[in-house]
Amino acid sequence: MSLLDDLKWALRSLARAPGFSLLAAALLALGIGANLAIFAMVERSLLRPLPYGAPDRLVALWEQTPARGGLRDYFSAADFLDWQRESTRLRSLCALSSGAMNLAGGVEPERVRVGRVSGNFLDVLQVRPRLGRGFLPEEDAPGAPRAALLTWEFWNRHGADPSLVGRTLRLDGVDTLVVGVMPPGFELAHRIAKSDIFMPLALTAAERANRQRHWLTAVARLQEGATPRDAEAELRAVCDRIARTDPGTNQGFTARVAPLRDELVKDARGTLLALLGAVGFVLLIACTNVANLLLARGSRRGLELAVRSAMGADRGRIFRLFMVESCLLGVLGGALGFVAARAVGSGLALLLALPDGTGGGWAQLAFAVGVSLAAAMGAGVVPAWRFSGADSRPALRDGGRTSGTRAQHRLSGLLVAAETALATALLIGAGLLLRTLASLQGVDPGFDPRTIAIQVTLPASTYRGNAPQGDFARRIQARLEAIPGVISAGVMDNLPLSGSMRQAGYDLEPGSQGRPDQEAFCYRASPGTFRTLGIPLVRGRDFEPTDTATTIITESFARRHWAGQDPLGRRVFIDADDHFGMTIVGVVGDVRHESLAVPTRPGFYMPLLDPGPAYITAPGLVLVVRAQVPPAALQGALRQALREVDPELPLGPVRTMGELMDQNLKDARARGILFGGFSLLALVLAGAGIFGVVSYLTSMRTRELGVRAALGARRSDLLALVLGGGMRMLAAGGGAGLLLAFALARTLRSQLHGVGTVDPAAYGLAAGLVALCGGLACLAPALRASRVDPAVALRSE
Amino acid sequence: MSPRSIIRLEAIKKVFTTDEVETHALSDIHLEIAEGEFISIAGPSGCGKSTLLSILGLLDTPTEGGYTLNGKPVAGLSLSERARIRNHEIGFIFQSFNLIGDLTVYENVELPLVYRGLPLGERRTRVMEALEEVGMSHRAKHLPSQLSGGQQQRVAVARAVGGRPSILLADEPTGNLDSTNGDAVMDLLKDLHRRGSTICMVTHDARFAQHADRTVHLFDGRVVEESLAKA
Structure with missing residues (x-):
C-alpha cells in the first residue's frame, strides 16, 4: 500500500463527510489564519533585514545621563563630533535630528516633516537614492545652499514628477534644491519622527562647540570585526575623557551602543511577541478541537479500522492513514487561513501602527506551510496513535457499534x-x-482634554530668536481670542504628551558651574495658557505680558526643593553659559509630560513673550484654544486668523488634547x-x-x-x-x-x-x-x- | 383472605403513530398481579411483551386504559413523580444487565438508593445485604467489565432488590446468558420469590416461563392465554 493509496482513501474519506471536513478545516483556518496575520507583522518588523546595506553592521548610539536616571538621552553636537573623531571601532557615524518646515507654493502652505542628517548618512546606511544623488560634503556646511532628498512617498504625493529633481522647493521661505528621491519605503526612525524629506544638519560653529543642548541621535556602521560591545566600551572611554575635561557639562555621562534593529523594534517587540503567544494559544485550542473531532469520528469508524486491521494493515499503516487525513485537513485549513490572514492583516497592522506585512514573501510562505503541517500533526497525532493501537475484536464482534x-x-x-x-x-x-x-x-x-491644540511651524528665516516668536504669539493670541465661540487662548512652545519634550538642567544658586544631575521639563507659555489648558494655578499668579526673567514651577518642582515652604520669590537658574536666572511667580498643577503611563516629573514654565535666553528658542509653537464650539467648526476661523497674522504659515492639524491622549x-x-x-x-x-x-x-x-x-x-x-x-x-x-x-x-x-x-x-x-x-x-x-x-x-x- | 393486588391493568391499549401509520402494540390488556406472585409474560418477538413491561415499569404510558399500582392510579403522573415511584416500588432486571461501566459493583447497587436520598449508612447496609443475597459481596469493588455475564446479572438482581421494591420486573433476564448461567439466575429469581418477592418476568423461552406461578401469553398485542404452573 503506497502513500498515494493512503492519500486517495483519505480524500475519499473526507469527501464522504463534508460537514466534518469543513468544520475541522475551518477550526484550523481560524488558528492558522490568526498566526499568519501576526507572523506577517513579526516577519516584517522583527525578522526582515532592514532596508540598508549590510544592516547587521549598523548600530544605534545614545547617551545616558545621571539626570535622566539611566534613561536614553539625546546628545550634544560637540559630544557627537568627539565620538566621530575618536572612535576606531565605528567606521562611520551620522547624526540625526528631526523637525518641521513649511512648504510654500501650493494652494495652502504645507507643514512637512524634516529629517536633519549628517551629509554622509547615505554612505553610513549604504543606500542609494532611487532618483538623483546624495548630499555633497559642501552641502553639509553652515551657510551652504540648502539641499533636500525627498522620500518616495512624499515625491508621489506631489505628482511623482522625475523633473522635480534639480528643481527647488520653498521651505520656510528659503529655496531648497531637490537633489534626489529615496527608494520606496525608506525611513530612518531611530528616535526621530518619520520624515517627508531629509536635509543636511549643517552644524554651525556654535552648535559644534555646545555640550549642553542635547538634541541629536546617531546611527553608525561598525568596523569589520568590531562588535557593539567593543564600540560601546570605546565610546565610554571617550565619554570619561570628555567628563574629565568638561566636568561641568558631562559628569557622569556614558555612551550606549546597540544593534540598530534592536533599537528600531524595541517598542513593537514586546507587543508582537505577546500577540504571537496569544495566537499560538488560539492555534493550540483549534488543534485540540480538531483532535476531539477526529477522536469522535474515529470511534464511529471502528468497523472500517477493524476490517483494515483484519486485512493485514499494521499499526503503522493505520497511523499513516490517519496522519494523511489530518495533513489534508491542515492543507485545507492553511489555505483558508492564508486567505483570512490576508483579509485581516492590513487592519491589524493599522491598529498596531506597524508596517503592513501581508505582502507575502518566502518566510511567510514557509511559515504558512510549517504552521499548517504542525497544526495538522498536532491535531492528528493523538487520534492516530489511539486508533492505530485499538483492539479490533470488539468492533468485528458487534459490527462496529462499539463506540468509544x-x-x-x-x-x-x-x-x-x-x-x-x-x-x-x-x-x-x-x-x-x-x-x-x-x-x-x-x-x-493634569490638563483639560477638551482644549484644542494646533501646531504651527515658524520658519527660522522670519522668526529667528525669541523676540519675533513672542511678537507672533502676542498677535495670534489676540486674534484667536477674538474668534466668536472662543473662551480663551494661549501659546506654548511644546505640548505635554506630544512626544517632543525639552528638558533643561537648572540650579538654585547663581554661579555654580552647572549641576547636570538636576533636570526638569521646560516649557514656554504665554499669559492665559494655563487657564486655556485647564492647568490649575495653585499659588501666585499667571504670566503677564510684561514679565521678564520670571518662571512658574510645577507642584512637584516645588515639592522637590521647597517642601512645606513658600517657593514664590525664589530663583531658578537655567544651567547654561549665561546662567540665566528667573524669579518664581507662581505654582501650577503637574501634567503628564512623556506618557500617561509615566509618572509626572518636575517642570517649569518660562514666559513666551519674554525674549529670555536665545538657546531655548523652539522651531515651532502650539496654539491652544478653549472654545464653546467643536474643533471642526473652528477650522475656518483658525485658518483665517493665522492667514491674517502670517499668510505664509500653514495650519497644522486641529485636534483636542483628548485626541493627543488617545x-x-x-x-x-x-x-x-x-x-x-x-x-x-x-x-x-x-x-x-x-x-x-x-x-x-x-x-x-x-x-x-x-x-x-x-x-x-x-x-x-x-x-x-x-x-x-x-x-x-x-x-x-x-x-x-x-x-x-x-x-x-x-x-x-x-x-x-x-x-x-x-x-x-x-x-x-x-x-x-x-x-x-x-x-x-x-x-x-x-x-x-x-x-x-x-x-x-x-x-x- | 386473598393476597393484595400489586398491579391492576384495565383495558390497556398502546398505539404508536409514525408517519400517519398507527401500530397497535397492545389492545385491551387486563392483568392483575398479586403480592408474592411470580408471573411470566410470554410470546413471540413483536407480540408486545416489552411494551407491556415498559408500561408496567412506568417507562411508558398507555394510550388508553387504567393502571393501578399498589392501589393508586398512576396514569397522569408527572415525570418526576413517575421517577419517584419507579425508584421506590419497582426493581428492574434487564436482559443486557445494564450495569454502568464506570461504577463499581457496590456503586451500581447503591445507585437507586442514592436517587432515593437514603443516608450513607443505610445505603451501605442495604447494598451489602443485597450483594450477600446474590452471592456477590466479595466482588463489591470490581468493575462490571471484570465480571462474567452471569455475575453481572447477579449484580443487576442485587441492584433491583436493594431498594426493596414492591415488584421486580425482569426483561428476558437470561437472554444474554448461557444455559448454566441462565439456570443460575432463574434459581436466584425463584429463591427471591420463595422469600416473598413479587416478580413479573418477560421471556420467550418456555423453559424458563414454566418456573412462574402463572404465564400470560401475548400475541399481536393481546392476551391470548393464561396458564397456571403445574403443582
Missing part, C-alpha cells in the same frame, strides 16, 4: 481541560491588558483590543470544543442515562450528572489555566500599568467567563440528557 472506550472518553476530557486552560490563561492576559488600558484612561493628565494610548489600546479579540476567539473555540465533547460523550451515554432514569433518576439528577461532568473538566482546565496565566502575566509585566500580575478582578472575570461559557456549552447536551427516554434501557444493544 473509557480511555478515549478520558482523553477527550483531558483535551477539553487543556483547551479550557489555554483559553483561561489568554482571557486573564487580556483582562490584565484591558485593566491596564482602563487604568491609563483613568489617569488625570494617541498616547494607542499601543495599550491595540494590545488590549487584539489580546481581547484573540482571547474571545479562544473562548468561543473552547466553548465549541466543550460543547462538542460533552455532546459526544452524552450521546455515547444514552443507554446509561436511560438506565439511570429507569432506576429512578429524575430529570434534575441527569441534568446535574452531565453538567457536573462538564464542569469537572472545566474546573480542572480552569485551575491549570490560572497557573498558566500566572506565568503569562509575568511575561506581560512590562506592558502592565496600574494593575499587578495577580489581579483578582482579571482572574475572577476570566474564571467567570470560562465558567459561564463552559456552563452554556454543557447545558444543551445536559438538557438533552435529562430528556432521555428511560425505555432505552429495555432495548437490546
